[in-house]
Amino acid sequence: MLQSLSIRDIVLIEALDLEFGSGLTVLTGETGAGKSILLDSLGLALGNRADSGLVRQGTEKAQVTASFAPPVAGSKLAATLDDNDIEIEPGEPLIIKRSVKADGGSRAFINDQPCSAALLRAVGGQLIEIHGQHDDRGMINPKGHRALLDAFAGVEGTAVGEAYQAWQAAKTTLEQAKDDQESAEKDREYLEHSVAELSKFGPEPGEEQELALERATMMKGEKLTGDLEAIRSVFDGSNGGLASLRSAARRLDRIAEDHPLLKEALESLDRSIIDAGEAEEKLNDAAAALSFDPQRLDDMETRLFDLRGLARKHRVEPDKLSDLLDELQKKLAAISDGGKTLEGLEASLASARKSYIVAAENLREKRGKAAKALDKAVAGELAPLKLDAAKFRTLLEELPEEHWNKSGMERIEFLIATNPGAPLAPLGKIASGGELSRFILSLKVALAEEYGLKTIIFDEVDRGVGGAVASAIGDRLSRLSNGAQLLVVTHSPQVASKGDAHMLINKSRSGTVSRTDVRALDDEGRRQEIARMLSGADVTDEARAQADRLLERG
Template sequence: MLLSLSIRNIVLIEALDLEFGSGLSVLTGETGAGKSILLDSLGLVLGNRADSGLVRQGTEKAQVTASFSSPTKDSKLALYLSDNDIDLELGEPLIIKRSVKADGGSRAFINDQPCSAAMLREIGGWLIEIHGQHDDRGLINPRGHRRLLDVYAGVDDAKVRNAFESWQSAKAMLETALNDQEAAELDREYLEHSVAELTNFAPQPGEEQELALERATMMKGEKLTGDLEAIRTAFDGSNGGLASLRTAARRLDRISQDHPLLAEALQAIDRAVIEASEAEDKLNEAANALAFDPQRLDDMETRLFDLRALARKHRVEGDGLPQLLVDLENRLAAISDGGASLEEMETKVKVAKQAYVDAAEALRLKRVKAAKALDKAVSEELIPLKLDAARFETLLEPLDEARWGVHGMDRIEFLISTNPGAPLAPLGKIASGGELSRFILALKVALAEEGGAKTIIFDEVDRGVGGAVASAIGDRLSRLSGSAQLLVVTHSPQVASKGNAHMLINKSSNGTVSRTDVTALDNEGRRQEIARMLSGADITDEARAQADRLLERV
């Protein structure tokens, strides 16, 4: 709800501070007094274009500050502000400030935090609805008609949304699988060749390192063969060093008891025999390990070089060839199994689509029922508003499948015809300014929707009518103000008399400077203003009496 509006140096307004309450507030005044300036000022804080022509002549800057009641914690407005890093103290007013410089440029703030005009436009729809002859938002915009009908019908499209998203997800998975299958089919020849090549080669994990180590060892053996043979000859045979040590040990064993030193010598020779035997074993093992086999070396080098060439061909490390074979086999198998997988996915898509269609059709039936009720309710409201020849109809048009979405399969738009026999057409293209405002009023009263802006402004909704019609308009505005704050710019005394608060817009001039002021009227002030609206410049006793009668009916 709009709590207050502070205006500085906007056109004819030098300084103006207004406070607003709940219910119906009416604004009246002579033609040209400056009612449009108030709406332009309010438009600034709602993100309208910052025109430097709004700056009061002789001043450098114009500024408008609007204060709104705090949004609820989980409201769309509160969530939007939070997502855009605008601090919001729950329970504290939401304050929007915007300034315009005379030489161009503007600045905007929400709770003293800088923001863009686009952000103001975004939140403006949650704060205020402005309905008038130049309105291109709110009820005139067909993009909001679906939501309004759904609120009127008391339906939630969450089930349709979830079903649509599930269907789209299944379609996306199928499309990905089809693309993969197509790509795999193009690669079939390559895959078959590569799998056959790798299968035939049969690479083993760690094989490259093993082959390289064995090759290096064998090449060392070729260099060491001569030295190893000479060393082994010194150990082997009857004349070898080890045989001599054993012979000496046997002889000492026979005489070792004849003297202690001989026993010690025998022990030393026994140790030497043991160490020499171990050395002989190691030499034999080394000779076997380093055995040089020209054919084996050639085979080994061929295998190693082929393995590395195959790895380079497939752009992997040598140790990655076994895993590559597994991956290629899986891709090749997927081509063969892809048909069955695709059939399963296609079935899921069909099931998901049917679930969406069922949910959307159920929603459509509720919308059709609600649309008939809404058409009847609006039609009943049109008669006392002097629009009895007009027709109102809610269009539910099935959409092509390509345009189905999270909200269902229907295009919804409010259509009207103002003359008998005339075709139905969009709201904003048929009605004149006064008719349009009355159509919107009828809609608002019939819808009485929740979730809309808590502040609604009607600009001259009574244009071109009077008497009983103006009284009917006033009655409906009064009813509507029970669920929302209403601000009404009016020239009708019948409408003005319905207000809970009355503000008089007045323009004065000292001959050189014109100035617009707004005054909150007390009971006597209201009586005088309504009498003026009834009789004109000269207020008569009859006009005052008529004003009293109008005010008594409230």
């Protein structure tokens, strides 16, 4: 709800501070007094184009500050502010400030935090709806008609939205599976050949390192074979070195008791025989370990060459060939099982589509009933507003499947015809601005609480009508203002008399300078202003008496 409006240096307004309350506030004044300036100022705060022509002559900049009730936690407005990192303390009013310089530059703030004009328009659209002679927003825009009808019907599209998302997810999963299956089918021949080749070869983890080590060892043995045989020959046979040592030890043993030195020599000789024996064993073990088998070496080299060749072919490390074999076997198995998988996914898709259709058809049925009720309610409002020849219809047009969406299977739009025999057309196609405003009023009254906006502004909704029609307009504005806030610019005394508050817009002249100001009227002021609206410049006693009667009925 709009709480206050502060205007500085806009066109004819030097300084103006206004306070607003709930209910119906009427704004009146003579033609040319500056009502449009007031609305232009508010529009500037709500994100309209910053026109330097709004800056009062002789000043550097114009500024408007609008204060609104605190945003409701969890509301769309609160979400919009949060999404744009605009922080407002709980219970703190929402304050919009917009300035425009004479050179055309402009700045905007929400609670002292800089923001763009685009954000102002988004926020402003959730705070106020302005209906004038050439308005093309709000209820005229078909994009909002579905939400209005659903609110009137008291339904939510959550189930349809969730069913739609599930349907689309199932469709995406199936399409991906089909792509994978198609790609896999193209690779079947390659997979079968690769699996057969790798399975026949039988790569083992760590095999390359083992083969390379054994090959290197065997090649060393080939080089050392001659030397080893020559060394081992020194030890072998009855004439070998170790046999000679043992023979010498036996002879020395027989005479060792004859002299201490001989005994020591025998002990040294025994140690040498033990060491020589150990050396002979190690030489034999080394010869066995380094044994050279030309066939075995050739087999190892062939295996190692083939192993590395397969690794290069499949672009993996040799030790990863066994893992690759497992992976390719799984892919090949998946191709064989792919038909069953696709059948399951197709069944899931069909089930998801059916669930969506059931939910969407249920919603469409409720919308259809609500559309008939809304058409009837609007029709009941048309005759008193001098639109008795007009027709209103809520269109529910079934969409082709490719255009079904999370909101349902139909397009929703409000259509009207103002003349007998004329075809129904979108709201925005009405030629007469006055008829359009009255149509919107009738629709708002029919929607009542379901409409949801807290602040609505009508600019001359009573243009071109008077008497009983003006009274009917006033009655409906009064009804619409229950629980909401309406600001109505009017030339009709019948409408003005219905206001809960009355503001007079007045233009004064001092020398060559003209100024516009606005002031709240007390009871006597209202009586005098309504009398002026009835009689013109010369207010008569009869006009005052008639004003009293209107105010009493109001």
